[in-house]
Amino acid sequence: MGILDIKDVGKRFGGLQALSDVTLNVEENTCHAIIGPNGAGKSTLLNCLIGKLIPDTGSVMFDSQSVLGRTPYEINQLGISRVFQTPEIFGDLTVFENMMIPIFAKRDGAFALDAISDFMSHKDVVEQAENELEEMNMADKRHMHAASLSRGDKRRLEIGMCLSQQPRLLLLDEPTAGMARADTNNTIDLLKEIKEERDITIAIIEHDMHVVFSLADRITVLAQGTPLVEDVPEKIKGHPKVKEAYLGESA
Amino acid sequence: MLKLLTINVIPAILISTVVAGLFAILIGYISLRRSGIYFSILTLAFAQMSFALAASVLTPITGGETGLQTALNDPRILDGANASGNIPAPNFFGLEMGDSLQVKVAGWLWTFNAGYYVAGIIMLISFYVAIRIFRSPFGMMLRAIKSNQQRLNYTGLNTRPYMLACFVISGMYAGLAGGLMVAMDPLAGAERMQWTASGEVVLMTILGGVGTLIGPVLGAGLIKYFENIFSKINSNLLHKWFSFLPDGLEDFVVTIIYPFIGKGWHLTLGLMFMGVIIFLPGGLVELGQRISRWFSKNKNDAAEHKPAE
Numbered sequence: 061m062g063i064l065d066i067k068d069v070g071k072r073f074g075g076l077q078a079l080s081d082v083t084l085n086v087e088e089n090t091c092h093a094i095i096g097p098n099g100a101g102k103s104t105l106l107n108c109l110i111g112k113l114i115p116d117t118g119s120v121m122f123d124s125q126s127v128l129g130r131t132p133y134e135i136n137q138l139g140i141s142r143v144f145q146t147p148e149i150f151g152d153l154t155v156f157e158n159m160m161i162p163i164f165a166k167r168d169g170a171f172a173l174d175a176i177s178d179f180m181s182h183k184d185v186v187e188q189a190e191n192e193l194e195e196m197n198m199a200d201k202r203h204m205h206a207a208s209l210s211r212g213d214k215r216r217l218e219i220g221m222c223l224s225q226q227p228r229l230l231l232l233d234e235p236t237a238g239m240a241r242a243d244t245n246n247t248i249d250l251l252k253e254i255k256e257e258r259d260i261t262i263a264i265i266e267h268d269m270h271v272v273f274s275l276a277d278r279i280t281v282l283a284q285g286t287p288l289v290e291d292v293p294e295k296i297k298g299h300p301k302v303k304e305a306y307l308g309e310s311a
Numbered sequence: 312m313l314k315l316l317t318i319n320v321i322p323a324i325l326i327s328t329v330v331a332g333l334f335a336i337l338i339g340y341i342s343l344r345r346s347g348i349y350f351s352i353l354t355l356a357f358a359q360m361s362f363a364l365a366a367s368v369l370t371p372i373t374g375g376e377t378g379l380q381t382a383l384n385d386p387r388i389l390d391g392a393n394a395s396g397n398i399p400a401p402n403f404f405g406l407e408m409g410d411s412l413q414v415k416v417a418g419w420l421w422t423f424n425a426g427y428y429v430a431g432i433i434m435l436i437s438f439y440v441a442i443r444i445f446r447s448p449f450g451m452m453l454r455a456i457k458s459n460q461q462r463l464n465y466t467g468l469n470t471r472p473y474m475l476a477c478f479v480i481s482g483m484y485a486g487l488a489g490g491l492m493v494a495m496d497p498l499a500g501a502e503r504m505q506w507t508a509s510g511e512v513v514l515m516t517i518l519g520g521v522g523t524l525i526g527p528v529l530g531a532g533l534i535k536y537f538e539n540i541f542s543k544i545n546s547n548l549l550h551k552w553f554s555f556l557p558d559g560l561e562d563f564v565v566t567i568i569y570p571f572i573g574k575g576w577h578l579t580l581g582l583m584f585m586g587v588i589i590f591l592p593g594g595l596v597e598l599g600q601r602i603s604r605w606f607s608k609n610k611n612d613a614a615e616h617k618p619a620e
Contacts, residue, residue, distance in 0.1 A: 133469045153455060
């Protein structure tokens with residue numbers, strides 16, 4: 061059994077069966093990509109993983125604990141960090157403050173009423189935030205307002221914020237959507253680096269097959285709400301069923 | 312408290328702060344189930360509801376339309392028997408709030424009002440407390456909530472108790488203000504609970520600068536200052552100012568300006584408010600930033616031009 065265990069998940073919206081019998085295992089310390097054409101149910105599946113939607117049937121277990129019915133912050137405290145389709149960061153705060161918040165959340169839990177001490181006096185948090193910014197090659201931008209970063213840097217900061225919590229599972233939702241070619245390549249390189257350097261499981265939900273081929277250890281192709289095939293990238297590439305699913309979309 | 316316990320203002324101010332905090336827990340717990348505009352309307356509804364209650368059913372406690380005031384036969388358990396036969400004035404360990412010390416220095420008459428300085432010192436203390444909160448991890452989380460609540464949720468923080476704590480803190484600040492007001496003038500009327508009272512605070516904040524600490528202080532100063540100035544001007548004064556104009560024109564100008572002064576000074580405030588929102592969305596704080604940027608730009612220009620000379 062993998063670290064993330066999705067079993068027989070089904071979800072229906074009115075007359076539309078968005079997901080049916082999705083069974084999927086993500087093994088620890090691998091990179092697993094879930095790809096599929098538009099309308100395949102990728103977003104619905106993701107929303108079931110992060111507590112936004114509760115599936116009608118089936119179960120989602122993370123490290124043998126059910127994530128269903130939990131709030132986003134509880135799921136994060138379990139060890140799942142999420143990267144959004146459009147980078148979600150704290151735009152009004154500086155890059156350094158952005159980096160400190162997840163570390164505080166990891167150290168102090170979901171709520172801590174510390175209204176007296178100066179936040180810079182928490183040396184352990186400051187030090188860790190400095191290290192993380194160094195890792196992300198963003199140390200020179202620490203005093204900038206996060207909103208004024210470039211799109212690629214926002215993504216970098218967001219991933220850095222997620223990693224600073226040492227999550228067991230990093231969940232990425234179309235991490236390169238709407239990015240320029242250069243930014244896309246940078247993001248892919250960054251993810252490869254993370255995969256090699258850290259003990260972390262990565263799950264990527266992606267529309268664009270080419271993004272994940274060089275990255276993923278295993279790929280699941282989702283079409284019309286159910287997994288079509290699951291295999292290593294080399295075998296997915298030429299798979300007739302996959303070609304059909306993607307060509308069927310454009311035809 | 313001025314009625315029941317003692318005429319000293321310190322317990323009154325403390326207790327009003329605590330009681331306001333307790334009420335804020337209750338109201339915040341209910342209101343924070345909604346966010347954005349619905350939240351604002353809920354809090355306004357609570358204010359209006361307490362106003363209606365105070366003016367009607369709760370009249371035995373609140374005094375209804377007349378409001379609460381100190382009276383000779385109030386119990387005041389801690390003060391002992393009242394011998395003088397006068398209604399006592401609120402005081403700070405014997406220093407009456409209404410007392411002023413008048414000193415003549417260099418031909419000017421300086422008036423030191425005791426209540427003013429008590430309020431001033433408390434303001435400085437509470438401003439310092441606000442700065443400490445702003446710079447704490449808790450304050451950082453509050454700024455993060457304002458910036459991107461969704462991200463904070465997915466970062467593993469439960470935003471609800473943070474917002475409730477923030478709501479309670481602001482409620483306590485409001486309670487402190489109420490306590491001070493009663494200390495200056497021991498007459499608490501129900502009209503203080505009308506929504507316009509909350510509205511005025513929002514106006515002050517927007518005029519000064521939303522999301523800053525010094526902004527509301529500046530905004531409050533500006534509004535109260537203009538209130539004093541504009542409401543003092545009357546038609547006689549206007550006639551004096553414009554007496555250099557020909558008779559017909561003088562009357563005309565005075566008629567035009569008259570609605571903006573005296574009791575109509577809210578009209579001026581409204582225009583000022585519109586101006587700030589349109590031209591200075593960041594309020595007075597933004598004005599200050601622009602001026603300082605303008606100065607530093609001039610300095611840079613000068614520095615750049617020097618080598619060329």
